[in-house]
Amino acid sequence: MTMKLYGFWRSIATYRVRVALRLKGIAFEETSVDLLAGEQFSPAYAAINQAHAVPSLVESELTLTQSLAIMEYLEERYPTPALLPPLLADRAYVRALCLGTVADTHPLLVPRVRKQLSERFGADAEATEEWARHWLSVGMASLEKALSRRPPSPFVMGEEPGLADICIMSHLVAAQLFHAPLRDAPHLEALRDACSKVEAFAASHPLKQPGAPAA
Numbered sequence: 001m002t003m004k005l006y007g008f009w010r011s012i013a014t015y016r017v018r019v020a021l022r023l024k025g026i027a028f029e030e031t032s033v034d035l036l037a038g039e040q041f042s043p044a045y046a047a048i049n050q051a052h053a054v055p056s057l058v059e060s061e062l063t064l065t066q067s068l069a070i071m072e073y074l075e076e077r078y079p080t081p082a083l084l085p086p087l088l089a090d091r092a093y094v095r096a097l098c099l100g101t102v103a104d105t106h107p108l109l110v111p112r113v114r115k116q117l118s119e120r121f122g123a124d125a126e127a128t129e130e131w132a133r134h135w136l137s138v139g140m141a142s143l144e145k146a147l148s149r150r151p152p153s154p155f156v157m158g159e160e161p162g163l164a165d166i167c168i169m170s171h172l173v174a175a176q177l178f179h180a181p182l183r184d185a186p187h188l189e190a191l192r193d194a195c196s197k198v199e200a201f202a203a204s205h206p207l208k209q210p211g212a213p214a215a
């Protein structure tokens with residue numbers, strides 16, 4: 001049965017799940033939840049995701065939320081091709097890289113946080129964009145440092161892309177959307193170039209989704 005993905009073109013959390021599904025060759029249909037129009041707060045969507053956020057993935061009777069939890073579910077349920085490495089220590093390394101984006105940076109950028117900054121604290125559009133760019137740059141500096149200690153070749157865990165590549169690419173895609181330049185980051189640049197050549201990443205890019213503005 002085809003899986004159903006609830007997402008939004010601009011959502012980098014949805015992007016992560018799209019890439020994981022495509023790397024694993026799992027068929028899915030995406031339904032757009034327009035975050036800019038507030039559809040995440042509709043009663044119908046709240047019944048699917050009580051956190052009013054995308055992505056949500058529905059497989060038969062099961063509804064999954066949180067991009068990292070969804071990708072780990074896919075990894076356990078459909079182990080081939082593997083997105084996590086076989087060694088325990090490597091898996092911890094990959095998860096640490098993932099959380100650098102998923103847990104540390106991304107939550108600072110989501111629409112509800114930017115809305116609060118503007119409505120409660122009076123930040124104008126330029127200030128909220130600058131806020132996003134700041135945290136994206138802090139995150140990229142940290143990721144670049146990590147990769148410089150263990151350079152990708154061409155992907156984080158070697159020949160095949162996996163969870164770390166997906167999460168790091170979601171960070172770089174967000175940086176692109178928020179116009180946060182990639183500076184002095186040769187490892188991130190090389191990883192971005194390698195991932196961009198993979199169809200699963202290219203086809204999942206926010207600007208390639210229905211509803212996205214023409215590039």
Ligand SMILES: N[C@@H](CCC(=O)N[C@@H](CS)C(=O)NCC(=O)O)C(=O)O
Pocket residue numbers: 010011012013014035040052053054055065066067068102110111112113
């Ligand atoms: N940690 C969650 C983040 C989910 C999330 O906040 N998604 C954003 C879009 S990328 C969203 O739906 N935001 C709605 C809002 O902020 O109102 C995940 O990785 O799935």
